[in-house]
Amino acid sequence: MSSSAVTHVTRLRDPHSQRTLTCRRVFGAAAAMLDDCARPDVSVPALAARARIAPAALRAHFPSMDAMYAELYLARVIELPLVVDQTASIQARVSGQLCAITLIMADETRLAVACTQALLRNDDAAITRVQSLIAAEVRRRLSAALGTGAWPEVLATLETVFWGALLQVQSSAFTYRTMANRLDVMVSLILPEG
Missing domain, CATH: 1.10.10 (Arc Repressor Mutant, subunit A)
Incomplete structure (x- = not known):
């Protein structure tokens, strides 16, 4: 039929x-x-x-070039796989997450500078929205690495350390790779083993 x-x-x-x-x-x-x-x-x-x-x-x-760079950075952070090895120590899990986010553009120096400069602006509503989304993603990754029961103060300290590290990189005090190593040391002071 x-x-x-x-x-x-x-x-x-x-x-x-x-x-x-x-x-x-x-x-x-x-x-x-x-x-x-x-x-x-x-x-x-x-x-x-x-x-x-x-x-x-x-x-x-994109209302501005800086808004585009901020969204580019957000896209890179969101695209990172969130893998947390629950058998690793808390220190290793947190260091792994911070290292992954820090090194996201380590090999693209000019792009990293453009993105970080854009993210440091505080006079553009479009960038402020993206900053909030990036901060939420960083918090989500750190929370996953810390696991349940982590003190909110520890999470807030780790977030502050991360954003301070980005600021230091932007001021050309350090490279992203150097900062990743320094973050490992800072995490070991905040979350000692044992």
Whole structure:
């Protein structure tokens, strides 16, 4: 038996999915531009051209270049797998999480500087929103590493140590790799073994 009925296919559009793809293109283009030359000109028109989108579309996604860099950093942090070895010591688990977040851009110096500079701004509502999301993700990772029953004061101290470390890296006092090693020492002082 055959039917003469006509089937209509409706394609559903997922605006979130489209935004994610656009953001990935923009993030990739920004990273490539910073990596390509010693004095990159990462302006809205240049970035839009590199990402192959209209400048107006870029501005619709990101109100400023700093907002774009802040969101790029957020995307990198969120993409990190959250793996906590419950057989390891608390100190090792916390150090592992802090090291992973700290080294997220260690090999992309110019991009890391641009992202950290953006995250240090306090005059842009779009960046403030992203800062809150990053802080929540850092807190989630540290909480998972500490496990249940951890003192809130210990969690707050570890968060402060992490954000202070990023500030020191931004001031060029240390590299990300040096800071990761220093964070290990700081964690050992906050969470002694045994």
